[in-house]
Amino acid sequence: MPAGDPSAPAAHAGHAPARVDKEHSVRVELGARSYDILIGEGLIDRAGTEVAARLPGARVLVVTDERVAKLHLGRLEIALSGAGIASSTLVLPAGETTKSFAHLERSVDAILEARLERGDAVVALGGGVIGDLAGFASAVAKRGMGFVQVPTTLLAQVDSSVGGKTGINTPRGKNLVGAFHQPALVLSDVATLDTLSPREFAAGYAEVVKYGLIDRPDFFDFLEKNRAAIFAGGPERAEAIRISCEAKAAVVAADEEEHGARALLNLGHTFGHALERAVGYDAARLVHGEGVSIGMALAHRFSVKLGLATGQDAGRVAAHLRAAGLPTEISAIPGPAIGRETLMEAIAQDKKVSRGRLTFILTRGIGRSFLAGGVDPAEVEGFLDEELSQ
Amino acid sequence: MPAGDPSAPAAHAGHAPARVDKEHSVRVELGARSYDILIGEGLIDRAGTEVAARLPGARVLVVTDERVAKLHLGRLEIALSGAGIASSTLVLPAGETTKSFAHLERSVDAILEARLERGDAVVALGGGVIGDLAGFASAVAKRGMGFVQVPTTLLAQVDSSVGGKTGINTPRGKNLVGAFHQPALVLSDVATLDTLSPREFAAGYAEVVKYGLIDRPDFFDFLEKNRAAIFAGGPERAEAIRISCEAKAAVVAADEEEHGARALLNLGHTFGHALERAVGYDAARLVHGEGVSIGMALAHRFSVKLGLATGQDAGRVAAHLRAAGLPTEISAIPGPAIGRETLMEAIAQDKKVSRGRLTFILTRGIGRSFLAGGVDPAEVEGFLDEELSQ
Ligand SMILES: NC(=O)c1ccc[n+]([C@@H]2O[C@H](COP(=O)([O-])OP(=O)(O)OC[C@H]3O[C@@H](n4cnc5c(N)ncnc54)[C@H](O)[C@@H]3O)[C@@H](O)[C@H]2O)c1
Ligand SMILES: NC(=O)c1ccc[n+]([C@@H]2O[C@H](COP(=O)([O-])OP(=O)(O)OC[C@H]3O[C@@H](n4cnc5c(N)ncnc54)[C@H](O)[C@@H]3O)[C@@H](O)[C@H]2O)c1
Ligand SMILES: [Zn+2]
Ligand SMILES: [Zn+2]
Numbered sequence: 001m002p003a004g005d006p007s008a009p010a011a012h013a014g015h016a017p018a019r020v021d022k023e024h025s026v027r028v029e030l031g032a033r034s035y036d037i038l039i040g041e042g043l044i045d046r047a048g049t050e051v052a053a054r055l056p057g058a059r060v061l062v063v064t065d066e067r068v069a070k071l072h073l074g075r076l077e078i079a080l081s082g083a084g085i086a087s088s089t090l091v092l093p094a095g096e097t098t099k100s101f102a103h104l105e106r107s108v109d110a111i112l113e114a115r116l117e118r119g120d121a122v123v124a125l126g127g128g129v130i131g132d133l134a135g136f137a138s139a140v141a142k143r144g145m146g147f148v149q150v151p152t153t154l155l156a157q158v159d160s161s162v163g164g165k166t167g168i169n170t171p172r173g174k175n176l177v178g179a180f181h182q183p184a185l186v187l188s189d190v191a192t193l194d195t196l197s198p199r200e201f202a203a204g205y206a207e208v209v210k211y212g213l214i215d216r217p218d219f220f221d222f223l224e225k226n227r228a229a230i231f232a233g234g235p236e237r238a239e240a241i242r243i244s245c246e247a248k249a250a251v252v253a254a255d256e257e258e259h260g261a262r263a264l265l266n267l268g269h270t271f272g273h274a275l276e277r278a279v280g281y282d283a284a285r286l287v288h289g290e291g292v293s294i295g296m297a298l299a300h301r302f303s304v305k306l307g308l309a310t311g312q313d314a315g316r317v318a319a320h321l322r323a324a325g326l327p328t329e330i331s332a333i334p335g336p337a338i339g340r341e342t343l344m345e346a347i348a349q350d351k352k353v354s355r356g357r358l359t360f361i362l363t364r365g366i367g368r369s370f371l372a373g374g375v376d377p378a379e380v381e382g383f384l385d386e387e388l389s390q
Numbered sequence: 391m392p393a394g395d396p397s398a399p400a401a402h403a404g405h406a407p408a409r410v411d412k413e414h415s416v417r418v419e420l421g422a423r424s425y426d427i428l429i430g431e432g433l434i435d436r437a438g439t440e441v442a443a444r445l446p447g448a449r450v451l452v453v454t455d456e457r458v459a460k461l462h463l464g465r466l467e468i469a470l471s472g473a474g475i476a477s478s479t480l481v482l483p484a485g486e487t488t489k490s491f492a493h494l495e496r497s498v499d500a501i502l503e504a505r506l507e508r509g510d511a512v513v514a515l516g517g518g519v520i521g522d523l524a525g526f527a528s529a530v531a532k533r534g535m536g537f538v539q540v541p542t543t544l545l546a547q548v549d550s551s552v553g554g555k556t557g558i559n560t561p562r563g564k565n566l567v568g569a570f571h572q573p574a575l576v577l578s579d580v581a582t583l584d585t586l587s588p589r590e591f592a593a594g595y596a597e598v599v600k601y602g603l604i605d606r607p608d609f610f611d612f613l614e615k616n617r618a619a620i621f622a623g624g625p626e627r628a629e630a631i632r633i634s635c636e637a638k639a640a641v642v643a644a645d646e647e648e649h650g651a652r653a654l655l656n657l658g659h660t661f662g663h664a665l666e667r668a669v670g671y672d673a674a675r676l677v678h679g680e681g682v683s684i685g686m687a688l689a690h691r692f693s694v695k696l697g698l699a700t701g702q703d704a705g706r707v708a709a710h711l712r713a714a715g716l717p718t719e720i721s722a723i724p725g726p727a728i729g730r731e732t733l734m735e736a737i738a739q740d741k742k743v744s745r746g747r748l749t750f751i752l753t754r755g756i757g758r759s760f761l762a763g764g765v766d767p768a769e770v771e772g773f774l775d776e777e778l779s780q
Pocket of ligand 4: 549659678
């Protein structure tokens, strides 16, 4: 079912043509560290040959979590051994608490126990938690070895597996320790998403919508038209993942180590992180993508209040997110009400704060986001009062 | 007391002129990551201005060990505050066991507690242990921040502080986890060496001799002539450190992430590491530089046995090391005798082994070392039998 090319606004002309293919490949251009993202149904079955083609002779350690191991590890192991790749496996508990120093040490030890050398590779099979942790372990074991991402959540396929940011959490905060370490290959088997819970799928979808809202208005149109097909697992799902990866790859190529241009990827994240912090990172109340969804809705409404965007655009964004099953209001978060002070403190702790002024990603409309450096905290307080009184 | 230029064999023509200066500066050329090594008496007192000039506005965390803190921390803190640099300090236990995951976590936590950002810096004040650990912490906290080396052992001034290799040990072996992270500045105050024990000074001197033996025969001549002055703390000491840093900087510039050319820096280290392993890293019996000294003497005698070098050269090397108070025979190691099997096993475990053949740095004479890839283990066994029967 061909569709009009959703990824070609004027600013992105020259991209792939207007077809909904079965399989896609996106190149992340980083000179000697360039790599491919392969996207398609059933790609895990080809993992062995794809890894062998890029890392000839490499042995691998597969790192995964208990839930993903039950669902998808067997096929990966068969694919690897079928291509003559010697592998061993480390299965860790599922969940955000696995991104810790203790599990980093355990992962590094498994790499050393498997006697991997710098030309060998760690394969991360799972969501962003496993990708971030295993990627960091592969960055520091023997001062850096090969790394392959096999992302199995929508969030990981469109966001965390692309760009080389790896890391762990500490009691002082999330992602405070890590390394930039690019994978040699990202293999996104979209069929693995069939086993993902609807809530996790929707959470990942928030990041997909984000790319449209940053600077791809035609992609947002595409999402409005094809949301049902994407959630149903039609070919539009892989197409949306491809465009998301192209969007992220372009930003990463321009700013590999996050010195500036990557900032727009934080659309919805200043409010989103504050909400996650306010609920104490309790996933039962709010997962990351849900926080981003509310955060993006807030960023649009805040932009309307500042006279930057129209209420019509903000309404269109919120309607689309709600249709995808995502929250768009702070009051939608279950549990005790969240106060303005709690949120303001959490925003002030966010790393994007400098000298009393706040940095936000604001917008002039759908696909027209920009970095606003000197936002007055009083304006934010006033806005939050309005939001919380509804 | 000017000396003939010791650092200018034909292969290194164009280097600095033939003077023994009070202060030296060596540039490590690594494109955007280039940096200066400053070498001189009393440089710690200028640490504040030198850091401020290179990292304007940076705040710092000083990491040091208990022994060095007592001797040199006060002056560094005064120098930093004198230049208006806000600093805090982390003092760790002295010794190799500090290079652990637990102390990495502690160091990273101190960085986060001090709220350092990516533009701020960690300052390592101490020997190679502190430099390797603090450098690694600065590489991974917030995915990488500024780093300054203030090395206080001879080994650290001529070797570990130059080149950006950072890391820790694990129960499976030394330096198995780490990162390449170049400092923004190396500040070598040679006066700090006055408080170093004679044994630690001699151990560091083994690495100085190494640079002459690799490919700088004129530098070896210089060392033969000026050994007494170097040990007595004359200006020849800083000169020897300068030439050592130039030698290492040249290798690092050619091979930043150790893909090949850096291998020659391992002269004496295959045997040396095997001896360290054989004594269970018991510093009372053998410290690293002593192992390297015996290893270099063995590499020369092994080269003689293989018909590559003359006994005269091997004798000259051993005589110089012995005059410096360094061991040159396996039997010089105190404690239980070390057997051939123990050494062969340790050599086989070394990372420079591939497919049954051994890789050694051998030599055709003083300053004429080369990488030999396919050494037959039986030849090594025969050689060790001779050495151990003496
Ligand atoms: N590195 C980056 O650039 C980057 C970007 C965004 C987010 N992140 C990180 O990603 C993490 C979140 O990633 P996530 O949302 O994928 O979380 P996750 O890895 O915890 O996965 C969510 C849950 O889904 C399960 N799961 C994974 N794949 C499945 C499948 N195919 N079927 C059924 N269940 C499956 C997991 O076991 C887990 O319980 C966070 O730690 C965040 O910091 C990193
Ligand atoms: N990164 C690299 O490229 C590289 C290269 C070679 C060695 N290394 C590492 O360096 C480490 C050895 O370094 P080291 O020999 O400096 O050991 P070290 O840091 O343990 O210092 C040796 C001892 O000297 C003391 N000391 C330091 N400065 C002093 C001073 N000025 N006065 C009195 N005492 C002082 C220390 O407290 C310690 O007890 C090893 O861990 C080795 O792996 C790293
Ligand atoms: Zn996100
Ligand atoms: Zn050494």
